[in-house]
Amino acid sequence: MSYRFLVLSVIFLTSFCSVSYAETDRQKIKAEITQANSSLKKARDNSNNIKVVIDKNKSEINRLSRKQYDAENKITSITKQLIESNKTKQTLTAEVEVEKEALAKQLLAMYSSGEESHLRLLLKQDDPSDISRTTKYFEYLNKSRIDRIKTVRKKLTRVKKIEGDISKDRERLKSLRVTLGDDRKSLQSELNKNAAALKQAKRVEVSKQKKLNTLKKEEAALQAVFEKLIRAQKAQAAKEAKAAALAKKKAEAKKAPAKVAKAAPKATPKAAPKSTKKSGKRTTLNFTANKPFSSLRGRLSWPVKGTISKKYGSARNQKQKWKGVLIKAPGGQRVHAVARGKIEYAGPLRGYGYVVIIQHDKSYRTLYTYNRAVYRKTGDIVQAGDVIAAVGNAGEDEDTALYFEIRKGSVPKNPAAWCK
Template sequence: MNFFRLPSFFTVNYHHFVFTLLISTAVLTPSLSYAASKEDLKGVSAEISRQKTSLTTQQKKLNQLQGELKNHEVAISKLGQEIRSNERELTQVQANLTELKAQTRKLEQTKKQQKDTLEQLIKTYYLTSRSNNLPQIIQGGDAGKNDRISQYFQHLAKARSEAIEALSETQTELSQKEQLLSQEENRQATLLADKKAKRDDLIKAQSQRKGTVSKIQSNIRNNQSKLAELRRNENRLKAEIAKAAKRNISPMNGLAAYRGKLPWPLKGSILHNYGTSQSGQITWKGIVINAKQGEAVKAVHSGKVVFAEWLRGYGLVLLIDHGKGDMTLYGYNQTLLKKDGDVVAEGETIALAGNTGGQDRPSLYFEIRRNSQAQNPRSWLK
């Protein structure tokens, strides 16, 4: 019966259905006419057509849900990046405020000293004027004494003028510092309000994501559906790796000299080992490492980012090319800190761990590929 085509994971069930129905017809009603058999066959075809339509609808629904999941997780990642940026800015603002406050206190002390000096000069000038009877000195008297007193008064006047000028400059600088302090305080208040709003948006997006993940899990009800989805996800990953390998010819020397010496991308227990069963005949092509939400994910070796996007089944993924056909892949991330084309160093933080791709717990999916072929990461890591 080749007049219809179905996905592989439904074919056996449908063929069994057809076979059983035809055998039952043959055994129970041996005297049926050719016309009756034809009617039965039409009924079988109609049922298979109905099942096929149902499958198509189910797949469309799953695709729609996966699209929604992508939107939620990309939005969460963006909000995570913005909150992280806010936190860095707030740290800088706090440092600026601390420095400005210290400078303001120092200027206040300088201002007080300058005011005390000016007051003392004015007081000295006044007392000296009275004791030496300045009007009489101006009118005449001992020329030598008059000259000394005149020079002393000139010195006092100059010192007073300099003190007034210094005090004025200090006051101007102090006003500028106070203005900057006010601006930084306003900036801090704005950043804090922005951060709070983004946190609220993040909580909302995480709640929406949780609902979408539940719907996806409900949509993939049986092992055959799960197996088909895993196969499609794996094929998508292979396609992206092949495209990245084709468009990037790296001059780097690869990982061959570092087998068994590479650092771990993060520290955590192994949830799934390479080669173990994922579902049916699908096995894990990498390892899944337990992680804390937002934990730093580090590059295991220097290289160039050749893929930094959301990929169905793997969430937010970073693919790093190390040359000679060697690549490392980091999936399930909450936030990507690098973009396509970035050059990274060994040990550099490239992402924050999460549970994207519809995972139910924070973890990191890690692969090593040589000429697009998956390797056991455990034999490469320290």
Template sequence: MRDKIKHLGNILRASALCTGALLCLTFSQPSLASNQNQLEGVKKEISRQQDQLSTKQKKINTLQQSLKQQELAIAATAQKIHKADNQLKQLDRSISKLQQEQQRLQQQQLGQQEMLKELLSTQYRQGKNSQLASLLSGEDSTELDRMSIYAERLSEARAKTLDELAATTTELQLKAHQLTQQRQQQKTLLTQLKTEKSTLENEQRQRHKTVRTIRGQLKSDSQYLSELKSNEQRLVKEIAKAKAAAEAARRVPMDGLARHKGKLPWPVTGAILHHYDTPQQGELRWKGMVIGKATGSQVKAVYSGKIVFADWLRGYGLMLVIDHGKGDMSFYGYNQTLLKKVGDVVQANEAIALVGDSGGQERSGLYFEIRRKGNPTNPKGWLKR
């Protein structure tokens, strides 16, 4: 009897186990399908987000390319204005010099005319006392010879004065013609300047719209941080290329900056908007400093060297890099236009660019950086205090 009861219990337990297994199987299959569907949904959402990010990045890249073209156009126009301004200044100086020469010649002409009048008057008076009258009056031959020589000298002086007066008159006419030409050139240049400045204003308006759109696309901190990191990588890459090119083409002896620490002239004077090594965005810190200055102000080289980079660089705008030798380089970014090209040798305090806000900056200023053997160092410590 005990064995029968035991056998029945085993059968019941086995039955219960089978029932539980069937129940588990029944409930687990729909749950697994649901999870699979959720996983597929997540994958699709990730793919959609990635597509959105890719589309957004492409849009940002396109906008940055537009910004580059606009800022290069602004640079070309600004350079034309700079050149025309210089020509106008030279022309103004030339016109002023011509006017002074014209006044001097007019005074000279008056003097020559007075001298001619005096000579004519003297000759007239001397003519009244002619040789025939002298002969009839019984004067001696010695006196007659002296009077004859005097008359000859008087005639020569008159002829010379007439020649000088004619030359002065011709020179005056030439100066008047040159003056008319240069005033016409001045008028043409002023009209050209007005047109170029109008073009510049239109280009700057278009640029501001592009900058606003880019900033709208980069409104999240993570996107902006990513953009800054990419910009820094581009700069490092360009530094390496520029350094290699400088080493390959080094023909100008350059002694580096080591002996001039704390003595270098400032590239521009103005308030420091961003200091070296202060927070820029997230964990990123400034590798140089930004000095506020009005658009169009001259940027000066801090020391002699050779231009190894002069182009538009994303995030830095129109950038110029000078190799000073011994691994020392100075960087000048955000410029409106560049006045030098790669290969040019420059001296300390020489104008190399004009201040601007290229690279999508919100305000005008100069980005200035010094690197030694590729490593950034505080630029302020190298400048005169």
């Protein structure tokens, strides 16, 4: 009986200990899960805070880049003005010297003829007609001398004013150069902050899948911008077509000019653009405003000087491909419009930095992203070669580069087939 009791007691104690250990394990696991969730929340909050910092830095970089660009343009303008002012001053100074020399010769001639030349003529008792002619000659000489003196005074006054303007321009130039130097230091400081924030953002990335999801969202946001622009273009075209149809209907309602109204559309078919296409093939570098974008295939200039690091169609990651080209270029380098067009979008877009989208003819558009700053605004008309932005960071990459796309509608085209 006692043996049996002893066995039952051992079994009971063993079971109790097992239950106790299992409960302890559950508590440990629960604590670890809570800690992991807390760490994940902190990581997400940190990541969001870093993105806010990056966006703020990008905005400041854009402001400073624009300020620097404006200052450089002013310096160039004032420098040209100084060169022109100096040229004018040299010309006027030379003219004053000529006038002075002529006056000196006149005074010398006057001195040689004597101070009382009129009296001497009368005392000589020469022919009155000779005296009259000589007197007239002296009057002309005196008038000429007075006119020369006035001219010299005017030119000296003008030279003095130009010298004053030159002095002011030099002071302005000096001040602008100091300001530009300070702005460059501020810009470099912001770029350094941005680079540090980008490195920190890389360290807090949770996984490759999260990064892929972010890229997909950013690409979808960019695609949404394009689709919005295309819808607006179609709506405008439909509105214009409706207005044209209404105008045609009103014209047909009038009996007398009905035939004339029918003849008018024949005068404006789309024959002119075809001839423009043919003439466009003869031009290689000079782009004109009336040249269709489609005729510039293979003759467009690249938007920035650099090295293509990512080709069109190459793998961006496991599930995405590049729809344009990535051109490595120094940060701050000027980005140029490749053809004439209207800026449809100019501003920041998450994941793409500062973005510029230019609409060309026949639904063609060009896209310029990863800019640190944009120098134009929505609605501006730009010509081929016009500066529109400055090169910035390639997304989360530390390298500076420009991402460039060409699209017809929403369909991407290979930029290498269009640019030489």
